[in-house]
Amino acid sequence: xxxxxxxxxxxxxxxxxxPAKPSKDSIxxxxxxxxxxxxxxxxxxxxxxxxxxxxxxxxxxxxxxVLAGFDFPFAYPxxxxxxxxxxxxxxxxxxxxxxxxxxxPDNANNRFEVAQxxxxxxxxxxxxxxxxxxxxxxxxxxxxxxxDLDRFPERRRCDTLAPGAQPCWKLYTTGSVGSQALLGLPxxxxxRARFGADLSVRPFEQADTPITLVELFPSxxxxxxxxxxxxxEIKDRAQVRVLAGAxxxxxxxxxxxxxxxxxxxxxxxxxLGHEAALEAAARGPALTPPRLRDDCFAMPQGVDWVPVDTAxxxxxxxxxxxxxVATLSVAQAAxxxxxxxxxARRANPPRPNSAVDGYGFAHAATGPGVMRxxxxxxxxxxxxxxxAPVPPGHAIRILTGAVLxxxxxxxxxxxxxxxxxxxxxxxxxxxPFANARKAGEDMEAGATILQAGHVLRPPDLALLSAxxxxxxxVFHPLRVAVLSTGDEIVPAPDRPAQPHQIWDAxxxxxxxxxxxxxxxxxxxxxxxxxxxxxxxxxxxxxxxxDVILTSGGASAGDEDHVSALLGARGTLxxxxxxxKPGRPLALALWDGVPVFGLPGNPVAALVCAxxxxxxxxxxxxxxxxxxxxxxxxxxxxxxSKKPGRREYLRARLTAxxxxxxxxxxxxxxxxxxxxxxxxxxxxxxxxxVTPGTPVRFLPYSGFGMG
Ligand code: AMP
Ligand code: MG
Numbered sequence: 001x002x003x004x005x006x007x008x009x010x011x012x013x014x015x016x017x018x019p020a021k022p023s024k025d026s027i028x029x030x031x032x033x034x035x036x037x038x039x040x041x042x043x044x045x046x047x048x049x050x051x052x053x054x055x056x057x058x059x060x061x062x063x064x065x066v067l068a069g070f071d072f073p074f075a076y077p078x079x080x081x082x083x084x085x086x087x088x089x090x091x092x093x094x095x096x097x098x099x100x101x102x103x104x105p106d107n108a109n110n111r112f113e114v115a116q117x118x119x120x121x122x123x124x125x126x127x128x129x130x131x132x133x134x135x136x137x138x139x140x141x142x143x144x145x146x147x148d149l150d151r152f153p154e155r156r157r158c159d160t161l162a163p164g165a166q167p168c169w170k171l172y173t174t175g176s177v178g179s180q181a182l183l184g185l186p187x188x189x190x191x192r193a194r195f196g197a198d199l200s201v202r203p204f205e206q207a208d209t210p211i212t213l214v215e216l217f218p219s220x221x222x223x224x225x226x227x228x229x230x231x232x233e234i235k236d237r238a239q240v241r242v243l244a245g246a247x248x249x250x251x252x253x254x255x256x257x258x259x260x261x262x263x264x265x266x267x268x269x270x271x272l273g274h275e276a277a278l279e280a281a282a283r284g285p286a287l288t289p290p291r292l293r294d295d296c297f298a299m300p301q302g303v304d305w306v307p308v309d310t311a312x313x314x315x316x317x318x319x320x321x322x323x324x325v326a327t328l329s330v331a332q333a334a335x336x337x338x339x340x341x342x343x344a345r346r347a348n349p350p351r352p353n354s355a356v357d358g359y360g361f362a363h364a365a366t367g368p369g370v371m372r373x374x375x376x377x378x379x380x381x382x383x384x385x386x387x388a389p390v391p392p393g394h395a396i397r398i399l400t401g402a403v404l405x406x407x408x409x410x411x412x413x414x415x416x417x418x419x420x421x422x423x424x425x426x427x428x429x430x431x432p433f434a435n436a437r438k439a440g441e442d443m444e445a446g447a448t449i450l451q452a453g454h455v456l457r458p459p460d461l462a463l464l465s466a467x468x469x470x471x472x473x474v475f476h477p478l479r480v481a482v483l484s485t486g487d488e489i490v491p492a493p494d495r496p497a498q499p500h501q502i503w504d505a506x507x508x509x510x511x512x513x514x515x516x517x518x519x520x521x522x523x524x525x526x527x528x529x530x531x532x533x534x535x536x537x538x539x540x541x542x543x544x545x546d547v548i549l550t551s552g553g554a555s556a557g558d559e560d561h562v563s564a565l566l567g568a569r570g571t572l573x574x575x576x577x578x579x580k581p582g583r584p585l586a587l588a589l590w591d592g593v594p595v596f597g598l599p600g601n602p603v604a605a606l607v608c609a610x611x612x613x614x615x616x617x618x619x620x621x622x623x624x625x626x627x628x629x630x631x632x633x634x635x636x637x638x639x640s641k642k643p644g645r646r647e648y649l650r651a652r653l654t655a656x657x658x659x660x661x662x663x664x665x666x667x668x669x670x671x672x673x674x675x676x677x678x679x680x681x682x683x684x685x686x687x688x689v690t691p692g693t694p695v696r697f698l699p700y701s702g703f704g705m706g
Contacts (some may be wrong), residue, residue, distance in 0.1 A: 002252020004064035006032040008244040011141040013179035030240030032248035046105040072180035075267035077153040093188035098186035116140040124148035130172030201261040246282035297573040297587035305578040321622040323476040326495040335621040336474035345468030347440035360408035361395040363432040407474040411435035475622035480514035481545035483524040486552040506551040542591035552600030554586040564692040581667040629702030650676035
């Protein structure tokens with residue numbers, strides 16, 4: 001048996017509703033189902049329980065098994081339950097507490113009074129403590145040190161094993177889990193009553209039921225939660241989201257076995273002792289799409305030189321999005337790639353409104369010639385609707401953005417009128433519906449606003465906000481690691497270089513390209529031609545990034561250590577692409593992470609990055625395949641091009657709009673890259689170019705390079 005739906009509840013003992021705006025220290029629920037995790041925020045325990053009960057009901061009807069965890073203790077230190085109920089069964093105490101606690105729909109509750117009543121069952125002071133100073137409850141001490149401490153243990157055994165777990169006697173100030181239990185257990189008892197034999201509480205009950213409740217403690221994986229939190233995400237939300245995802249990612253039998261662990265009297269915190277497995281599951285593949293197949297870069301054997309278009313088609317077929325999906329507030333989503341298409345929550349505009357400042361009326365009551373319409377009292381302005389209807393033949397003062405009052409369908413521009421405040425005069429005829437915006441003329445409610453894969457730009461944030469969309473499902477940004485290799489390379493120009501050494505030119509270029517394309521650059525630095533050092537750098541890249549770009553050592557020569565290593569330890573496929581400049585492209589998976597081995601020569605490295613890496617990275621980021629934008633211009637040069645290879649020449653446009661090319665085609669001439677403003681693409685076939693021959697010019701900007 002395993003669970004189909006995982007629910008993680010971060011509970012709250014607040015005495016009043018939480019703020020309307022999602023905030024911390026409130027009730028957050030994470031729901032992991034079918035490979036995705038959703039979160040919900042609730043202002044009151046009442047609202048949260050209603051949502052949970054309907055979720056459980058729906059899952060039960062659908063035949064899906066639910067595991068629901070709550071972050072408060074399900075039992076008290078041994079001896080307490082027996083002292084109160086006469087039984088060691090913690091569920092007897094749940095029933096007892098349910099009879100004592102009142103907890104209103106507005107969170108108003110009597111937990112401090114109940115704690116005092118419980119304290120009164122015992123001689124001496126305690127065990128419960130903590131209350132607001134203003135509450136006059138003589139048998140509930142304000143501080144823990146005022147208690148007689150020998151009656152019950154301060155913590156359960158499982159609490160002593162969980163760093164940071166608070167004692168359940170503490171009702172007030174930070175981490176007052178005692179209040180959460182007093183207000184939580186009666187709510188769970190209500191679920192037990194409602195779902196009867198379909199619900200069990202582990203580890204006290206062992207039956208396999210459609211709904212299973214367990215105790216959780218998100219701080220068990222606090223570090224991982226912090227590492228996986230989205231920018232500015234509320235901690236409670238991150239906790240339920242990450243923990244729900246982690247539990248869902250554990251193998252079913254392992255999770256099932258974990259729910260059965262623990263003590264029948266004191267209960268247990270699910271996952272205690274399995275923190276490493278939980279953390280691995282939280283970071284693991286269940287939260288991200290499946291990785292690429294080992295043979296994904298294989299090229300059909302026997303192909304000697306692969307045409308550029310074949311290589312591109314192969315990448316396009318093979319690659320897919322490799323990052324996980326998150327929910328972000330629209331305000332924070334600029335630059336991110338939509339993973340799901342957002343839908344308009346209502347029409348824009350929601351109601352017909354005025355496009356200008358002027359006077360509104362029903363068109364039917366107007367005609368040609370000078371019109372004089374009596375004005376009704378009041379006016380309609382943006383944010384200040386005029387509620388009374390405007391009778392036919394009357395007009396109303398109306399301002400831009402104001403909802404058209406009933407009886408108004410047409411607006412005449414203020415500048416075209418004269419008015420004494422009682423009558424408005426203007427020349428007819430006026431076009432029907434003039435200056436009036438129709439409801440939904442921009443977008444209808446329920447319409448798809450933007451497609452999945454769209455990269456959100458500032459105007460898209462305006463559109464989403466205007467249509468009431470507060471959050472968007474977006475891909476995590478693609479992390480692109482960049483590594484330079486070669487014994488001759490000095491990592492940065494602030495270090496001295498011997499005459500036989502050269503400064504690393506490729507790495508700053510490739511990192512900046514990745515960043516400009518909206519990815520997260522990860523600098524792996526430089527390593528010499530040493531297989532162990534290259535291997536260690538690739539290991540780091542595979543751990544910290546979603547894709548790795550290397551430059552240098554990618555051919556098949558003696559010193560081409562990157563391809564040698566990828567061949568030995570990765571799944572190398574050396575693509576001999578019929579392209580100039582740019583010799584083989586080494587493609588491989590290293591620990592499941594794709595590696596693009598680019599040529600070392602900066603001219604070839606840039607061309608290969610623009611032509612191959614750019615669309616490949618875009619696809620992996622979720623934004624889909626991209627093609628460079630270009631246009632045809634007359635050549636301002638002559639060249640006799642041989643057949644067999646596609647060529648990219650460093651080029652720029654003359655004042656007349658013709659393409660001139662850099663004086664030297666030598667691939668060592670880095671200055672030509674900066675001289676150019678784009679590339680001229682010459683076809684695979686032979687071509688005789690003379691001034692005026694149409695050629696294709698691909699500006700740098702068309703490669704997303706500013
Ligand atoms: P390779 O691909 O290792 O055979 O290198 C081809 C050429 O590119 C050699 O002349 C290298 O010195 C040069 N090269 C390799 N990596 C870089 C780099 N990061 N920056 C500048 N030049 C490089
Ligand atoms: Mg080299």
